[in-house]
Amino acid sequence: MEEKVLKKRFQAVTPQLESVNEFISYSLKDGAYSDKALQKLKLIAEEVFVNIISYAYTDDNGVVDLTVTIAQNLAVLEFCDFGVEFNPLKKELPDVTLSEDERQIGGLGIFFVRKFADDVKYARKNNSNVLTITKSMQCGGSNEN
Amino acid sequence: MNIKTTNNGNNYTIAIDGRLDTTTAPELDKEITENCADAEKIILDVSALEYISSAGLRVILAAHKMLRGKGGLVVKSPCEIVMEIFDVTGFVDIINIEK
16 A cells, blocks of 8 residues: 555644544544544544644644654654643653543543554644654554554 | 433433534533423433544533432443443543443
8 A cells, every 4th residue: 555645734723623533534434443442533633633722732722733643554643833842742641550540630531542553643743733643553463452 | 422311300311323523512512501490310221323523522521510419421332333432531430331
């Protein structure tokens, strides 16, 4: 399978989440991926997108450039925003074994990203935050995350 | 997401389908905190729910806490994908989930 690259700019506001999902579905429409793998990729995308809205921008005028690269059975999502410097990988992960009283609900989003992606990289480039997430979309086997 | 609520006195059943995400979670939160404010017990039927994100988990945890000491919250019949989310986040140890 040849490499396929699609790029789209979104307003950094939560109602755009549906468009982000549609864009990801469209980008992966030619592959035979399991529902599980697709849902997890969309979960990763939602959590990153919402994180950018919450942390990178202080108003509704920000944008997010999403680039989806499909190569063989790998999907790579690159999120680029132009907000304040924010590295989600530096955020402390929640302890998912704590009891309900001790439990902090924040941070679960980035927990999902790290749990379900095969690789996550952050870079600050030219006043932008670039988060690159690689996920295997293979059906079956140990990588079916 | 569609929300369908039925009740027998203070016992409510809320059935949701589709996606419980950042855009739809506030609707469920409103349904629980406003329309079911007098609830003793809520059964959240998620059998037709296909997707849940951290925003959805937040609403479920809040509902669980709201009903603590009363009849409680029961999350009923999650599909495999939704169940996996409850598993990896440790929600299985906190929330009453009925398969």
